[in-house]
Amino acid sequence: MRFDTIIIGGGLSGLMAGINLMQRGQRCLIISSGQSALHFFSGSMELYGVEGCPMEAIARLPESHPYSKIGVDNIQAIIDTVKPFFQEIGFIFNGDSNVNHYRITPMGTLKPVWLTMEEYAHVTDRNNFPWHQAALINIEGFLDFHASFLAAGLGKLGVESRIANVTLPQLEHIRKNPTEMRSTNIAKVLTGDVIQRLAAEVNLATNDAEVVIMPAVVGLYGKEEVNSLKDKVYKPLRFIPTMPPSVPGIRMQIALRHFFQKIGGVYLLGDSVESGIIRKNSLLGISTTNHGEMRFEADNYIMATGSFFSHGLRASADAIYEPVLDLDTVFGGARSKWYNEKLFAEQPYMKFGIATDNEFHALKEGTALQNVYVVGAGLSGFDAIKEGCGAGVSITTAIHVANTIINKSSNGTEQK
Numbered sequence: 001m002r003f004d005t006i007i008i009g010g011g012l013s014g015l016m017a018g019i020n021l022m023q024r025g026q027r028c029l030i031i032s033s034g035q036s037a038l039h040f041f042s043g044s045m046e047l048y049g050v051e052g053c054p055m056e057a058i059a060r061l062p063e064s065h066p067y068s069k070i071g072v073d074n075i076q077a078i079i080d081t082v083k084p085f086f087q088e089i090g091f092i093f094n095g096d097s098n099v100n101h102y103r104i105t106p107m108g109t110l111k112p113v114w115l116t117m118e119e120y121a122h123v124t125d126r127n128n129f130p131w132h133q134a135a136l137i138n139i140e141g142f143l144d145f146h147a148s149f150l151a152a153g154l155g156k157l158g159v160e161s162r163i164a165n166v167t168l169p170q171l172e173h174i175r176k177n178p179t180e181m182r183s184t185n186i187a188k189v190l191t192g193d194v195i196q197r198l199a200a201e202v203n204l205a206t207n208d209a210e211v212v213i214m215p216a217v218v219g220l221y222g223k224e225e226v227n228s229l230k231d232k233v234y235k236p237l238r239f240i241p242t243m244p245p246s247v248p249g250i251r252m253q254i255a256l257r258h259f260f261q262k263i264g265g266v267y268l269l270g271d272s273v274e275s276g277i278i279r280k281n282s283l284l285g286i287s288t289t290n291h292g293e294m295r296f297e298a299d300n301y302i303m304a305t306g307s308f309f310s311h312g313l314r315a316s317a318d319a320i321y322e323p324v325l326d327l328d329t330v331f332g333g334a335r336s337k338w339y340n341e342k343l344f345a346e347q348p349y350m351k352f353g354i355a356t357d358n359e360f361h362a363l364k365e366g367t368a369l370q371n372v373y374v375v376g377a378g379l380s381g382f383d384a385i386k387e388g389c390g391a392g393v394s395i396t397t398a399i400h401v402a403n404t405i406i407n408k409s410s411n412g413t414e415q416k
């Protein structure tokens with residue numbers, strides 16, 4: 001089967017690239033093994049996690065950083081499209097790229113971020129909270145949300161919290177087995193008329209609180225439940241991310257995939273690309289686990305396979321390698337230098353990834369593959385955790401590469 005562009009990996013970066021290319025007339029295939037980092041999404045997107053202006057920090061990054069390869073003006077043009085796009089597919093985000101705001105973590109600490117889903121707890125001024133009395137609601141038996149940690153953290157920020165457990169008869173059957181009390185299973189129950197019951201329980205527990213804060217266990221398949229609960233709870237309602245799986249992250253993954261398919265994209269879920277045939281610095285075709293001998297071919301290919309977490313990168317005893325095409329990788333020295341024994345220190349391995357030229361062409365044996373691009377978490381040269389730039393790098397590299405492919409195709413310089 002032949003496409004204009006084949007994208008390997010259907011997480012945030014693969015889907016953003018695919019949607020962008022489809023919207024500009026290309027025919028795209030996304031092949032994705034399974035779960036992506038969106039299944040762990042916090043409700044906030046990070047561009048660059050500094051106090052103040054992320055773009056100023058981005059302008060000072062070294063040449064090897066993916067952002068530096070895109071350039072500040074191109075990044076700005078891309079990120080200006082992000083909020084309107086997500087609004088179109090049903091996600092309203094607060095925040096902008098001029099100044100970071102703060103999301104409230106499950107530990108009750110503040111983290112500077114670029115965009116936060118409007119229903120999530122976040123503040124613009126760390127010294128001036130809009131509320132000082134909070135009701136922290138947990139669902140009885142739900143172990144993936146630690147209200148006491150949150151209360152302690154909020155206390156240090158000057159917000160007094162009262163914890164209340166609520167329960168509903170509809171949750172009884174999953175509560176019998178504690179391993180079933182996961183965010184997504186709870187969210188499957190908290191729909192329709194059950195929202196009314198939940199709101200009644202929440203309202204009973206709020207007393208004189210100025211805000212109600214609860215774990216993000218509502219709205220797995222759409223935002224209707226979130227809106228319905230917000231309408232029925234008397235006080236302002238804010239969500240806090242839970243331990244995985246992330247209910248809003250899965251909703252976003254599904255919404256992006258559905259949108260890609262709605263505009264004509266082909267998405268193969270649960271299949272893995274195993275290998276490819278490379279001749280004269282070009283990829284001719286790829287094979288997948290489920291399709292055996294059948295070869296998928298395209299003019300261009302995008303590697304959006306993620307980092308170690310998604311098996312886009314793997315480690316052997318003495319090397320970091322890319323398992324599909326055996327692309328060049330950037331990693332440093334002996335294994336003992338890959339990590340820092342201090343768990344919370346900067347970890348060198350976080351910057352390891354696939355090597356590319358400045359246009360994000362993948363390198364193989366030192367030479368750029370002319371029709372293979374790399375986007376997202378699998379790229380080398382950045383540390384998504386320490387720098388706080390995960391979603392930002394994924395989205396901007398994806399759209400930048402889509403722009404490159406479109407420009408090259410329209411200039412007629414693309415290799416066939």
Ligand SMILES: Cc1cc2nc3c(=O)[nH]c(=O)nc-3n(C[C@H](O)[C@H](O)[C@H](O)COP(=O)(O)OP(=O)(O)OC[C@H]3O[C@@H](n4cnc5c(N)ncnc54)[C@H](O)[C@@H]3O)c2cc1C
Nearest residue numbers: 009011012013033034036037042046273306376377390391
């Ligand atoms: C646990 C976790 C939580 C995070 N939370 C946040 C957050 O809240 N906010 C934020 O800004 N950033 C966050 N990040 C950073 C994150 O890396 C980016 O935000 C972004 O979601 C990464 O998207 P991606 O598409 O590049 O990679 P991934 O999301 O890792 O997606 C890669 C996809 O490729 C597929 N794949 C891999 N190999 C193959 C193959 N051979 N064939 C077919 N498919 C393949 C995988 O199954 C996966 O679906 C988080 C990262 C992690 C690891």
